[in-house]
Amino acid sequence: MTLEVHTAAVQVRGLSRRYGSTRALDNVDLTVERGVTGLLGPNGAGKTTLLSILATVSEPDSGEVSVFGLDPRDKDERVAIRRRLGYLPQELGYHRHFTVAAFLDYIAILKEIVDRRQRGEEVARVLAATGLDSYARKRIRALSGGMRQRLGIAQALLGRPDLLILDEPTAGLDPEQRLRFRELVSNLPGDPVIMLSTHQADDVAAICPNVIVLLQGQVRFVGTPAELADTATGHVWAASVRYTGAHLSWRGPDNLWRHIGECPPAGAQIVAPTVEDGYLLLSQRVAAP
């Protein structure tokens, strides 16, 4: 009889990272399996730091990281991780004088796709996948912000990576492009591990079977979007007047005030929470314990 040892795609233990006096990551433990995992958190929560460490671009101060069972501290294993990685950083720099095709060709070479024909096929594939095929000749400096973001996603897809790390991939995309992005991510072949960070709870609800909430450098929630929404059950209510004791309240299109708080007043009309409600309630609890 043989025992199969299951190794998670990404494992993180006791990860910490400081920038001066700011603690970006504080003893983070994490396990990520295949499929799409959404990383939710406000600005400064440590999402970008965590993703850049997983992408082998930054080093932690302490803690352990394992990607497909490989240790990024080891030089050869780090290169092996990079061979299976597609990375979209939050601030993606472009050689502005490059055309779209030339930029992708350049990144393809950095991904060790050296053969000219194979490179051409791969660039053509990601251009088609991201709907940029008619922009191949355009200079990057002439592209809109949304187009550049698509180009960033296209370069991450080069080489059919097993691990796709996308830092704020939907930032700057218009609603239609966001829907196309969701379609693209959902239809990627080969069941890759996809980690994407976002502020958009509806993106997470739409495409991520798993969600991690990172607040103040610590993991505060791991589960499914439905489970995140459930954490706010009984804490979201609607009323015709604003209730000042709530954490957050805003007037909806039905002219009713929607409240998120710990104690709904007696007789309040409790409503079904969304993923966003669960995330907001959690953020408020952490910010003001």
Next chain:
Amino acid sequence: MTSAYSGQPGPATTPGAHAGASMLADYAAGTADTVTAWSVESHLAACGGCRQRLSTYAEPERLARNRSVLLVRAALPDGRASRVLRRRGVPDHLLRLLAATPSLRRSWLLAVIGVLAVVTVETVLAEQAGPGGPPGPRGLMPFLLVAPLLILASVAVAFMPAFDPAHRLAVAAPFSGLTLLLARAVSALIAALIPVICAAFVVPGPPWLPAALLLPSLALCATALAAATVVGPVAAALGSGILWVLPVVALAVTHLPLEVVQWHAQYACAVALLVASLVLFLRHHRFELGWNR
């Protein structure tokens, strides 16, 4: 290989014969050898029937893929310089990598040539000013100061992350950081050395001056690269620059500016080059990590 035309072995141009089925299939799949492919092509140019039959062997998916690849190829800039270098055997992918090197861009090279031209003209005019102007060797000081610094600046610009907007992508990619760095640094070094050496022939110095500038320039760049494995790229470039400025200025004050490229200095530069190469060899893994700790 199958027959070129039905019933005949090898490529042939027999009038009236047609391309065989397997020949057309090989041609459509792109697996026919060159002679056969030419033979088929010359026949296809004149035979509508075979052109018709060829279309039945062509896979639509492959044709679409080929079309996309051709469109991508057409969208890639292919300047005269890269065509010439490719014909000389420089790998295509290396040329693409170098295209992203800022110090190989026309604007940077023009700036280097411009600064050199100003310094060279100023040195020549100072020499012609005669007894009223600066004494001969001392007039060389600006050139001796600026020329190696321009080479150092070109190399520094080639490896500094601040000048590579896609630096984070390069770090996260498996391509060797050291290979990329060396390719860029060496090409930037050569590109800057050429105008510097040309200018050294023009300035009123000793005839050995062009050759004497080589070793100090190399040592300076290697020191900057080696130091970058310890202190970071900006500090490394600035530190190396200061290491050159201090002796040049000190010797100019004592009316001996040429000493900085004469024998003792050449020995010192050779030692510096060796030490820097050793440090680079021992700490090259630093470039594989990128600059973000």
